[in-house]
Amino acid sequence: MTEEPGTAKTGGPARLGTNATVAPLDRVRVDPSEQPLTTNQGVRIGDNQNTLKAGLRGPSLLEDFILREKITHFDHERIPERIVHARGSGAHGYFEAYDGLTQYTRAAPFAEKGKITPVFVRFSTVAGERGSKDTARDARGFAVKFYTDEGNWDLVGNNIPVFFIQDAMKFPDLVHALKPEPHHGMPQAGSAHDTFWDFVSLSPESTHMLMWAMSDRAIPRSYRMMQGFGVHTFRLVNEQGESVFCKFHWTPLQGTHSLVWDEAVKIAGADADFHRRDLWEAIESGEFPEWELGVQIFTEEQADGFSFDVLDSTKIVPEELVPLTPVGRMVLNRNPDNFFAETEQVAFCTAHVVPGIDFSNDPLLAGRIHSYADTQITRLGGPNFHEIPINSPLAPVQNNQRDGMHRQAVHRGRVAYEPNSLGGGCPFQAGTAGFVSFPDAHAEDKVRGKPEKFSEHYAQATLFFESQTDVEKAHIAAAFRFELSKVDVRAIRERMVSSLVNVSRELAAEVATGLGMEVPDAMPKAVTDPEPPEITESPALSLMARPGETGIRTRQIAVLVEEGVHHASLVDLHGALTDAGGIVHFVGSRVGTFVGDSGEKIEANKSMENSPAVLFDALVLPDGSDAVQALAANGHTMEFIKDQFRHCKTILALGAGRELLEMAGIDSAMQEDPGILLADAGGVTEGASTFIDALTAHRHFSRDSDPPAK
Numbered sequence: 263m264t265e266e267p268g269t270a271k272t273g274g275p276a277r278l279g280t281n282a283t284v285a286p287l288d289r290v291r292v293d294p295s296e297q298p299l300t301t302n303q304g305v306r307i308g309d310n311q312n313t314l315k316a317g318l319r320g321p322s323l324l325e326d327f328i329l330r331e332k333i334t335h336f337d338h339e340r341i342p343e344r345i346v347h348a349r350g351s352g353a354h355g356y357f358e359a360y361d362g363l364t365q366y367t368r369a370a371p372f373a374e375k376g377k378i379t380p381v382f383v384r385f386s387t388v389a390g391e392r393g394s395k396d397t398a399r400d401a402r403g404f405a406v407k408f409y410t411d412e413g414n415w416d417l418v419g420n421n422i423p424v425f426f427i428q429d430a431m432k433f434p435d436l437v438h439a440l441k442p443e444p445h446h447g448m449p450q451a452g453s454a455h456d457t458f459w460d461f462v463s464l465s466p467e468s469t470h471m472l473m474w475a476m477s478d479r480a481i482p483r484s485y486r487m488m489q490g491f492g493v494h495t496f497r498l499v500n501e502q503g504e505s506v507f508c509k510f511h512w513t514p515l516q517g518t519h520s521l522v523w524d525e526a527v528k529i530a531g532a533d534a535d536f537h538r539r540d541l542w543e544a545i546e547s548g549e550f551p552e553w554e555l556g557v558q559i560f561t562e563e564q565a566d567g568f569s570f571d572v573l574d575s576t577k578i579v580p581e582e583l584v585p586l587t588p589v590g591r592m593v594l595n596r597n598p599d600n601f602f603a604e605t606e607q608v609a610f611c612t613a614h615v616v617p618g619i620d621f622s623n624d625p626l627l628a629g630r631i632h633s634y635a636d637t638q639i640t641r642l643g644g645p646n647f648h649e650i651p652i653n654s655p656l657a658p659v660q661n662n663q664r665d666g667m668h669r670q671a672v673h674r675g676r677v678a679y680e681p682n683s684l685g686g687g688c689p690f691q692a693g694t695a696g697f698v699s700f701p702d703a704h705a706e707d708k709v710r711g712k713p714e715k716f717s718e719h720y721a722q723a724t725l726f727f728e729s730q731t732d733v734e735k736a737h738i739a740a741a742f743r744f745e746l747s748k749v750d751v752r753a754i755r756e757r758m759v760s761s762l763v764n765v766s767r768e769l770a771a772e773v774a775t776g777l778g779m780e781v782p783d784a785m786p787k788a789v790t791d792p793e794p795p796e797i798t799e800s801p802a803l804s805l806m807a808r809p810g811e812t813g814i815r816t817r818q819i820a821v822l823v824e825e826g827v828h829h830a831s832l833v834d835l836h837g838a839l840t841d842a843g844g845i846v847h848f849v850g851s852r853v854g855t856f857v858g859d860s861g862e863k864i865e866a867n868k869s870m871e872n873s874p875a876v877l878f879d880a881l882v883l884p885d886g887s888d889a890v891q892a893l894a895a896n897g898h899t900m901e902f903i904k905d906q907f908r909h910c911k912t913i914l915a916l917g918a919g920r921e922l923l924e925m926a927g928i929d930s931a932m933q934e935d936p937g938i939l940l941a942d943a944g945g946v947t948e949g950a951s952t953f954i955d956a957l958t959a960h961r962h963f964s965r966d967s968d969p970p971a972k
């Protein structure tokens with residue numbers, strides 16, 4: 263994919279494949295090409311195979327400093343994993359401003375049209391440990407570090423715009439309930455267990471987030487195909503010190519697409535690194551993922567008039583109330599050189615803001631401002647984690663903080679205090695050129711409590727549910743059913759369903775039926791006469807609202823092959839799909855060479871055994887009677903077709919390949935499905951273009967049923 267030239271919207275062209283974090287990291291890059299092996303002291307090592315011993319069969323010697331250094335370092339290779347978001351994947355890139363946003367903010371990335379700011383982004387799951395699967399049902403972290411001219415700004419968000427709790431005081435409780443249960447350490451990377459549902463069913467403020475977490479957003483197709491949200495209300499502050507409230511939204515150019523649950527479960531076994539691999543491969547192949555940054559800007563006076571409180575992180579500001587203003591785009595164009603050095607050691611922190619960005623009084627945000635810097639001290643081994651290359655700002659760092667574990671900077675001079683005269687008063691305070699907190703006036707009693715609007719927990723959960731398509735609603739009901747069916751304590755199931763009655767009687771009834779129970783009475787509400795919500799439907803909340811602009815680019819297409827396959831049609835098809843940006847894999851009963859009907863060779867790079875159907879977005883069944891016969895005799899083929907069918911994917915059968923469809927029980931009625939396509943070997947070009955259109959639709963949910971038909 264080549265970089266776009268500048269347009270009126272995007273400003274000047276970005277530099278292809280580069281970003282400003284490349285050069286500064288050069289100072290720490292290590293490349294062993296044509297270099298001898300050395301100790302950490304730079305002493306060349308003559309023998310890396312054998313311990314130093316007193317005689318060939320004698321005892322090893324304590325003086326073997328080479329062995330001891332090697333083993334000692336190895337013994338300390340691991341660092342603590344993140345308490346949450348332990349599993350993640352990162353990439354470098356840049357943010358490009360569409361235009362100056364100086365009317366609202368003096369923040370450096372928005373200073374002028376076309377301004378480029380380097381970024382490092384880490385996507386993650388929340389609950390699972392570092393080695394857990396990528397496709398768990400979970401929120402996804404979406405953390406962006408902007409290396410701005412005026413210091414680092416971290417926008418540490420999720421792919422869901424709301425959170426489970428309203429106050430940081432509850433975060434350790436939430437996480438303890440979500441993580442594996444402490445007595446036996448199960449389940450890994452999953453919320454389908456008693457302690458999680460016990461906590462959330464007793465915390466009605468979680469209901470809105472639960473609706474999102476049970477939707478297909480919690481099983482994205484790709485990190486590249488999900489939205490990102492700053493979640494909290496932030497402040498933008500301009501040069502004059504004037505402030506407005508702001509919510510941040512990332513919208514993927516690739517569209518918002520998800521897996522289905524049965525598929526997510528199977529992918530976990532077939533490729534636990536599914537999302538990591540997808541991100542890595544897309545960037546390696548030059549298909550740089552891109553998001554548009556949009557902001558919702560509103561005043562404090564506007565916020566006062568809303569039926570909900572904008573300081574409550576369990577609430578969105580619907581786009582119907584405050585539309586999104588696009589302000590720039592982010593492109594991820596470089597994979598890290600080293601997973602540990604960059605992705606593992608990157609330290610995001612909500613306290614990292616720059617002049618022009620400030621906090622609101624959201625009590626969840628307040629706790630985060632403390633927590634992130636604090637956790638790095640244990641995780642990264644001391645207070646100097648800002649000096650780790652991936653964390654160090656491009657803006658110069660000058661202060662009187664000194665020493666501590668792993669200090670890298672060599673501070674010169676005798677002065678490490680302020681005020682001083684011996685250092686000429688330096689480093690000096692920057693005054694209004696520096697960060698100035700917005701003077702948000704407050705004169706109230708100290709109190710532990712919540713504002714009144716925080717007590718209304720259901721209106722936006724209902725708004726979310728009612729804004730979904732029928733398929734999405736059915737998937738939400740099925741997800742609640744699945745999760746609650748894994749809860750052993752019946753009273754917890756009942757309590758949760760009684761809470762769902764307050765969201766939607768239809769949903770509660772669906773879930774209750776799935777659990778074989780009666781619909782219980784509605785859970786009593788904290789507020790019985792809340793302010794009526796401004797809207798009852800918001801189409802933007804449906805995943806289907808964003809099909810994306812990249813068509814079938816990076817879509818993985820399986821073409822089954824066997825001995826005797828009709829070669830010419832596959833060559834034509836391969837060309838047409840590859841031209842459209844699809845990634846075609848020849849999948850055989852084994853990997854290696856197959857001989858086609860006219861003697862030409864076809865190389866299978868995957869097999870049905872090592873790459874089952876769930877790893878592909880679409881399927882092509884080949885022509886060639888010998889090949890079809892051989893495929894028909896292989897049980898993997900039927901599984902392959904059935905899974906593709908069940909997961910509502912596009913299937914194209916060429917010529918005799920249609921016999922395989924029939925064998926899989928996909929009868930003629932089903933062949934009216936827009937995602938099941940037939941083509942004669944002679945009509946491949948036409949077939950390919952229909953296939954591309956069908957695959958662009960991502961899924962054919964008209965086929966979706968519960969329980970599955972196949």
Ligand code: HDD
Nearest residue numbers: 344346347384403404405419420430433493629633634637
């Ligand atoms: Fe958090 C990591 C997102 C609430 C405390 N959080 C972490 C990461 C993301 C988020 C994306 C991973 C960053 C990375 O890739 O390294 N967290 C959120 C969002 C929240 C949220 C969107 C709600 C709006 N978090 C939250 C609260 C607290 C924390 C209320 C504590 C009071 N989060 C942490 C943490 C982590 C973390 C313990 C673990 C590792 C780290 O910070 O660096 O400090």
